[in-house]
Amino acid sequence: MIEARRAETGDDRCVVDLRGVEFRYPKFRLGPLSLQIRPGAAVALVGPNGAGKTTLLGILSGHRVISAGRFWILGIERDRVDPTIREQVAIVPTELLGLRWMRVGEHFDFLSHFYSGWDMAKAREMADALDLHLADRLRELSRGQSLKVSFCTALAQGAKLLLFDEPTAGLDPVARHDALQLIRSYTRQFPDVAIVLATHILEDLDEIPFTRLLVLREGKALSPSGDGPLVSSDAGIRETAKRMLLGAAGR
Amino acid sequence: MRRSVVLRLSRLHMYRTVKPMWKVGLATGVVVVLPLVFSGALNPDLTVGVLAGLLVLLPVTAALNVTGEKIDGSLRFLASLPVTGREHAASRLVAAATLAMPLVIHLATLLPLFGLMAFAGAFIVAVSAGIAAVLVSLLGVALQYRFSGQKARSMFSILLAASVGVVWLSMLFEGWLPVILTPAGIVTLSLVPLAGALAGSWYALRAIVRLAPVYEHDRDELTGRKVRSEGA
Numbered sequence: 001m002i003e004a005r006r007a008e009t010g011d012d013r014c015v016v017d018l019r020g021v022e023f024r025y026p027k028f029r030l031g032p033l034s035l036q037i038r039p040g041a042a043v044a045l046v047g048p049n050g051a052g053k054t055t056l057l058g059i060l061s062g063h064r065v066i067s068a069g070r071f072w073i074l075g076i077e078r079d080r081v082d083p084t085i086r087e088q089v090a091i092v093p094t095e096l097l098g099l100r101w102m103r104v105g106e107h108f109d110f111l112s113h114f115y116s117g118w119d120m121a122k123a124r125e126m127a128d129a130l131d132l133h134l135a136d137r138l139r140e141l142s143r144g145q146s147l148k149v150s151f152c153t154a155l156a157q158g159a160k161l162l163l164f165d166e167p168t169a170g171l172d173p174v175a176r177h178d179a180l181q182l183i184r185s186y187t188r189q190f191p192d193v194a195i196v197l198a199t200h201i202l203e204d205l206d207e208i209p210f211t212r213l214l215v216l217r218e219g220k221a222l223s224p225s226g227d228g229p230l231v232s233s234d235a236g237i238r239e240t241a242k243r244m245l246l247g248a249a250g251r
Numbered sequence: 252m253r254r255s256v257v258l259r260l261s262r263l264h265m266y267r268t269v270k271p272m273w274k275v276g277l278a279t280g281v282v283v284v285l286p287l288v289f290s291g292a293l294n295p296d297l298t299v300g301v302l303a304g305l306l307v308l309l310p311v312t313a314a315l316n317v318t319g320e321k322i323d324g325s326l327r328f329l330a331s332l333p334v335t336g337r338e339h340a341a342s343r344l345v346a347a348a349t350l351a352m353p354l355v356i357h358l359a360t361l362l363p364l365f366g367l368m369a370f371a372g373a374f375i376v377a378v379s380a381g382i383a384a385v386l387v388s389l390l391g392v393a394l395q396y397r398f399s400g401q402k403a404r405s406m407f408s409i410l411l412a413a414s415v416g417v418v419w420l421s422m423l424f425e426g427w428l429p430v431i432l433t434p435a436g437i438v439t440l441s442l443v444p445l446a447g448a449l450a451g452s453w454y455a456l457r458a459i460v461r462l463a464p465v466y467e468h469d470r471d472e473l474t475g476r477k478v479r480s481e482g483a
Contacts, residue, residue: 063330063465083464086333097328099263113259114332 014038014072015161015194016060021069023055030055030219032069037212039160040191044205045198046241047216053198056216057163060196061091074160087115090154091163094170096146098138104149105134108156115157123156130182144175151186162186164197168204180207205238213237215244222247252337260334260342265349267320268313275312279305295365302361303380306354310347310384311411314391318404321395330466339463340456347388348381355381379444386448387414389455396462 014036022031030052037043045053058064059071062078062085071078073085091097098107104127112118127134130148141149147167154162167183168176184207187195197208205213215222222244283301320326329339355377362373387410394406 058467061331063467083333083335086331091331095324097324097331099325099328100323110259110263111332114256114334 015074017072019070021059021071022067023059023064024067028219033221035214037194037196039194041194041212042187042208042210043196043212043214044210044237045196045214045216046200046202046205048200048245051216052219053216054165057091057165057196057198060161061089061163062086087117087157088159089161089163090157090159091165092147092150092154092167093165096138096141096149100139102138103134104132104136104138107138107149108153111153117158119156119158123152126152126155143171144178147179147182151182160193162193162195164195166199167197168199168201180204184208202238202241205241210237213241215241217245252341256334256338257341257345260339261345261349264313264342264346267316268309268350272309272312275308276305295367299361299365299367302357303354306357307384309350309353310388311391313346313350314388314395314407317392317395326466330464334464336460336464340459343389343392343459344456347385350388351381351384354384382448383414386451387411390451393455393458396466397458
């Protein structure tokens, strides 16, 4: 009875607690997936295009309603599209989300009206540290600068979970290096913030000290579920992911 | 529902509508109004009609702007904010109502001022026109969310054509006034548009509530189709 009751509630220690979660499109099914992410965890979400990475990030950021299973974020069950999740969860997509005619400073000011915990001083301080100019218009920013703006907003809103969707896709080698360094320094600076980084570029896995690996292929998890360590000790995380993907493809 | 969030978003929708409108106003002034003034053809009917036609563009343009918001990523950005569907829908409603207000004030004041209609009649016409403008605006927004690209524009064009058709048809009823002005006629003619307006508003607001917080440019939310090349 006690076990049954426990199973009905999420793990309060987890930032994310997915249990048998499925998401279905007419011609695609993600899951079932079970995954627990604790504060400070760095999860690498790896898979080829169309594996379901962005769909999973959509579920975690409150944009997608799961078709089956149960799902808790920060101890609260989310069984419908819930935009309030986005107070605590920041997503850094491939392209900066913003009104392109706004200046960086105006963008911060606009966002401050929607996040109850917005810290403008932090946003400006981070922008200054990252050499961003508040007077620049968003449409004038490079991909690398756009990523920096996303960092500033994630920091200012006080996100507990940071989701990266292919942050290095399409970047030149220098910008890619800078972007990964930025993510690495962020994980060091804010050890309580959990991050999930989706990528299909396996080289990215060497640059950040990931604590967990989730490999997806055609909506199915190739790596074990749960919250145990997923990186084998004898092989690096990149090699582990590569072996899993090649094995699943029958090579 | 957070009032400050609704007002902030509605301000954004209004700003994006009004900002480019000065070009439309200037062009109309040069192409339509000035020739009328210089030719001496400007009369009260035309003055009221041309200005009303210009003012009705405001709420309609707000609905058409959603196409641009899809293209420049604004809708996706708005969907990423911690804003509920109801707050999104309320902000569109506030923006549409505010943008329809100049039309209402214009009709309510100029129609009696130019002696075209009694004050009570002008008031009813103005309020009805305002409700119709808000309804068309909300339906336009909902259709842009509901259908993708060309299909949404086609649906919106059909909607506008149907609205113009209804107005034109209503003019043909002039000879039927003795029939219309019976209690049953008045009740029927009042209830039918009211029911239509309620149904249209319900559909529009429901669609915005459901789609605004989850909008993504690479998916057709309604059919569940995905653009495979974008990844899942």
